[in-house]
Amino acid sequence: MATDLLKSDPILLRCITKNEVNLLSPTNQSSVLESNRFMQNNNVLSETDKDGISFRKDIISPPSEQSNDSAAAETLAVSVRNLYLAYEKSHPIISNLNMSVRKGTVYGLLGSSGCGKTTLLNCMVGLKKWDLGEILVFNKRPGATSSEIPGAKLGYMPQDIALYDQLSVKEMLQYYGQLYGMPEKEVGEQITFLIEFLKLPSKSNLIKELSGGQKRRVSLALALVHSPELLILDEPTVGLDPLLRESIWEYLFKMVEIRKSTVIITTHYIEEARFSNVIGVMRKGCLLVENSPDFLLKQFDCNLLEQVILKLCQKATSVAVGNDGKNGIPHSGYNTSSTSTINYSKELMPRDDPINRKAKSSRSKTSYNVREKFQENWELRSRRRTSISMEDSDEKRKAIRSSTMFQRIQALSTVMWLLLFRHPIFTSMTLFLPAIQILLTVSVLGKDPNGMKIGVVNQELPGQSPNCPYQLMEKKTEFLKGIQNKSCDMTQLGCHFMKELNLVESIEAVPIRSLEVADQEVKNGNLWGYIIIPTNYSQNVVDFAVEQRFARNETLIGSRISFKMDMSNYLGAAIAIRSTFEAYASFMKTLAISCGFDPNEFQLPFLFREPVYGNNDASYHDFVTPVIFITVIFEMPMLVTSILFINDRKLGTLDRARVAGLRFKEVMASYMVTQGSIIIGQTIVCYAMVWTIYEFNVMGSMSLFFAVVLLCGVCGASLGLLCGIFFRDEVGVLMFGAFLAPTLLCYEGALWPLEAIPWIPWRAISYASPTTLLCASFRSIVSRGLGLTHSLVWPGIAVMSAHTVLYWVLSTLLFIGKSK
Numbered sequence: 001m002a003t004d005l006l007k008s009d010p011i012l013l014r015c016i017t018k019n020e021v022n023l024l025s026p027t028n029q030s031s032v033l034e035s036n037r038f039m040q041n042n043n044v045l046s047e048t049d050k051d052g053i054s055f056r057k058d059i060i061s062p063p064s065e066q067s068n069d070s071a072a073a074e075t076l077a078v079s080v081r082n083l084y085l086a087y088e089k090s091h092p093i094i095s096n097l098n099m100s101v102r103k104g105t106v107y108g109l110l111g112s113s114g115c116g117k118t119t120l121l122n123c124m125v126g127l128k129k130w131d132l133g134e135i136l137v138f139n140k141r142p143g144a145t146s147s148e149i150p151g152a153k154l155g156y157m158p159q160d161i162a163l164y165d166q167l168s169v170k171e172m173l174q175y176y177g178q179l180y181g182m183p184e185k186e187v188g189e190q191i192t193f194l195i196e197f198l199k200l201p202s203k204s205n206l207i208k209e210l211s212g213g214q215k216r217r218v219s220l221a222l223a224l225v226h227s228p229e230l231l232i233l234d235e236p237t238v239g240l241d242p243l244l245r246e247s248i249w250e251y252l253f254k255m256v257e258i259r260k261s262t263v264i265i266t267t268h269y270i271e272e273a274r275f276s277n278v279i280g281v282m283r284k285g286c287l288l289v290e291n292s293p294d295f296l297l298k299q300f301d302c303n304l305l306e307q308v309i310l311k312l313c314q315k316a317t318s319v320a321v322g323n324d325g326k327n328g329i330p331h332s333g334y335n336t337s338s339t340s341t342i343n344y345s346k347e348l349m350p351r352d353d354p355i356n357r358k359a360k361s362s363r364s365k366t367s368y369n370v371r372e373k374f375q376e377n378w379e380l381r382s383r384r385r386t387s388i389s390m391e392d393s394d395e396k397r398k399a400i401r402s403s404t405m406f407q408r409i410q411a412l413s414t415v416m417w418l419l420l421f422r423h424p425i426f427t428s429m430t431l432f433l434p435a436i437q438i439l440l441t442v443s444v445l446g447k448d449p450n451g452m453k454i455g456v457v458n459q460e461l462p463g464q465s466p467n468c469p470y471q472l473m474e475k476k477t478e479f480l481k482g483i484q485n486k487s488c489d490m491t492q493l494g495c496h497f498m499k500e501l502n503l504v505e506s507i508e509a510v511p512i513r514s515l516e517v518a519d520q521e522v523k524n525g526n527l528w529g530y531i532i533i534p535t536n537y538s539q540n541v542v543d544f545a546v547e548q549r550f551a552r553n554e555t556l557i558g559s560r561i562s563f564k565m566d567m568s569n570y571l572g573a574a575i576a577i578r579s580t581f582e583a584y585a586s587f588m589k590t591l592a593i594s595c596g597f598d599p600n601e602f603q604l605p606f607l608f609r610e611p612v613y614g615n616n617d618a619s620y621h622d623f624v625t626p627v628i629f630i631t632v633i634f635e636m637p638m639l640v641t642s643i644l645f646i647n648d649r650k651l652g653t654l655d656r657a658r659v660a661g662l663r664f665k666e667v668m669a670s671y672m673v674t675q676g677s678i679i680i681g682q683t684i685v686c687y688a689m690v691w692t693i694y695e696f697n698v699m700g701s702m703s704l705f706f707a708v709v710l711l712c713g714v715c716g717a718s719l720g721l722l723c724g725i726f727f728r729d730e731v732g733v734l735m736f737g738a739f740l741a742p743t744l745l746c747y748e749g750a751l752w753p754l755e756a757i758p759w760i761p762w763r764a765i766s767y768a769s770p771t772t773l774l775c776a777s778f779r780s781i782v783s784r785g786l787g788l789t790h791s792l793v794w795p796g797i798a799v800m801s802a803h804t805v806l807y808w809v810l811s812t813l814l815f816i817g818k819s820k
């Protein structure tokens with residue numbers, strides 16, 4: 001019964017796979033044979049029809065026969081066989097689709113919104129991968145090494161505008177001309193012609209200044225600029241005025257007639273497709289029919305294509321409804337209901353536009369020949385056009401398609417430069433922010449602190465007064481003078497020590513009345529801690545000096561100064577304790593000299609000689625500056641690259657350029673070239689600002705210094721590219737950037753020595769991270785003046801280079817993987 005239903009509807013049969021035909025009656029082999037015979041008969045039938053006869057044999061041939069017929073394949077520009085594509089298993093977007101587009105024809109692809117037209121075109125141009133089946137464009141699989149698709153053989157206009165807002169019309173066309181490898185002179189001629197033909201605004205207008213319709217026309221111009229052999233246009237006439245739409249169709253026919261180009265065009269203006277040689281009607285991922293408009297009008301006894309499509313869809317729906325229930329025929333994965341039919345029908349109602357009106361008025365004249373009419377118009381207009389001659393452009397067309405990798409990299413790099421140039425705020429920020437960030441960080445980080453408040457509870461002082469008496473202050477001067485006079489004052493040593501403490505820049509000694517008050521002050525956050533000078537401290541110090549080894553316990557304890565610190569701020573407390581030690585060492589030395597002792601006896605038993613690298617006054621600041629520099633130079637290109645890449649992807653400009661032949665490795669190279677030059681600019685600015693202000697010297701070779709910075713930036717840009725592919729939008733990138741900067745600083749050993757990190761897994765991760773060893777290399781070049789071959793320099797460069805290559809490989813794999 002189901003077979004009968006299909007027999008009565010040859011069109012529907014095309015949408016059902018052989019397997020499905022088998023399933024119609026699995027136990028009855030003869031019905032299968034009958035079905036196959038029916039398909040063959042159908043071909044014969046088609047051949048006998050007079051209109052559109054030259055196409056139909058191929059078009060309606062069963063796929064298996066077709067693919068074996070190499071002669072027929074030669075005549076096809078595009079051949080699609082049993083195509084299947086699904087994002088979710090249960091819901092195929094394209095299901096068992098067969099399509100044949102002859103060379104030198106205009107093929108109108110029709111179908112309701114969401115039926116899969118754009119997806120199919122994206123597969124043809126090599127932007128999307130499919131799950132099953134085969135697509136051949138000029139007998140080669142799109143994207144195959146030997147295939148010139150994507151490339152200059154193809155002109156593609158995507159559904160989205162896919163233009164750079166900040167470029168002018170001329171720059172946009174020049175970019176594509178360069179991608180296609182067109183000679184400069186010819187690009188100029190084509191620009192002049194297309195601007196006149198498509199009524200585009202002047203060459204110098206920026207795309208952002210154009211109306212929606214004008215942008216669409218520029219987008220179409222990009223597909224036409226190189227007069228390709230195959231034009232794939234996804235709704236090129238949307239929003240254009242009827243006259244312009246007519247002239248576009250006229251131009252397409254001219255291309256087909258004179259250059260033997262092939263055009264595949266989708267349109268929602270159904271009657272417009274009547275101008276095509278062949279139309280294909282898609283519904284829910286399946287091609288319902290493929291034939292000449294005149295044949296279909298005759299076959300369905302209609303005057304308008306819209307009516308044909310309506311009838312087709314109604315039939316498809318009624319059979320599918322039957323399939324669902326009564327006949328037990330499995331439908332090919334899509335859900336068809338009566339509700340959807342109603343919607344579909346409404347959608348296919350004739351639109352009130354001039355082309356449709358014209359079509360309506362002419363519906364009775366079956367002899368109406370659109371092409372003839374266009375031919376007349378064309379001849380008339382072409383007399384006025386001097387800028388292009390299709391007949392003599394075959395040679396020019398051959399000259400195209402020779403764009404080299406270098407030309408394509410140059411084309412995209414130029415565009416990226418222009419875009420940066422047209423975004424002065426973004427570019428200035430990119431150029432100056434690293435320097436400002438380094439300047440700000442270096443200004444506040446790593447210097448020795450100043451005036452950290454340390455309380456002094458001097459229990460040696462009489463009464464409740466925490467302050468040393470005025471005389472004692474005076475005595476301090478005398479005490480200092482005593483060094484020269486050798487006048488030894490061994491009283492109130494606590495006060496003298498406090499004075500010494502105040503001479504240390506990092507500490508401000510604050511006299512405190514009692515231990516309780518000092519405790520409270522620390523708890524209130526007013527003091528970093530306090531020291532306690534015990535009662536009779538001076539006497540005990542003297543006794544200890546005299547008794548030495550024989551000193552009593554009380555003497556020992558009484559000559560000790562004790563600390564009570566706020567250790568919750570570890571770094572501050574450590575600095576305060578270190579400064580107190582320094583003050584104490586200085587105090588004891590002064591005391592010894594004034595009392596005629598050998599100062600060496602009172603000094604710590606350590607001698608700091610001239611350092612191997614740097615000097616004894618070196619601070620954390622000197623250590624951290626190169627680390628901050630490397631981190632910023634790594635992170636900034638990473639963010640900029642990923643944001644630019646995501647923007648390019650969102651605009652659709654990247655995909656479009658890929659269809660024009662730009663390969664991913666060339667995209668990567670262009671990004672590296674552009675980012676590389678920005679990094680050089682950033683380094684010069686950073687060097688000028690930071691190095692000049694803080695008087696840092698690069699002890700090593702300047703060329704090695706710049707090479708390391710460049711490598712670091714390129715590695716950051718490579719990671720940015722990977723992030724740009726991985727993340728859907730800028731939010732993900734910004735969050736990753738916010739995570740990356742502090743993580744790198746920790747793992748680089750900038751905040752804490754690496755030796756303090758446990759080996760497994762953290763220190764191993766730290767050494768494997770891109771910047772850790774490079775920081776060491778960079779510091780070695782800047783502060784130690786070491787060369788490339790030194791064991792402190794080359795490992796960092798090697799690790800960074802390995803990371804760069806790794807990011808390139810991962811980006812390529814991820815990009816390929818995401819092409820579906």
Ligand SMILES: Nc1ncnc2c1ncn2[C@@H]1O[C@H](COP(=O)(O)OP(=O)(O)OP(=O)(O)O)[C@@H](O)[C@H]1O
Binds near residue numbers: 087093113119
């Ligand atoms: N990345 C994707 N993930 C999941 N589904 C998708 C994706 N891209 C497209 N689709 C779905 O695939 C179907 C076909 O989309 P497509 O853009 O090819 O339709 P179309 O026929 O070109 O529609 P229109 O005429 O409105 O442009 C739609 O249902 C759409 O929701």
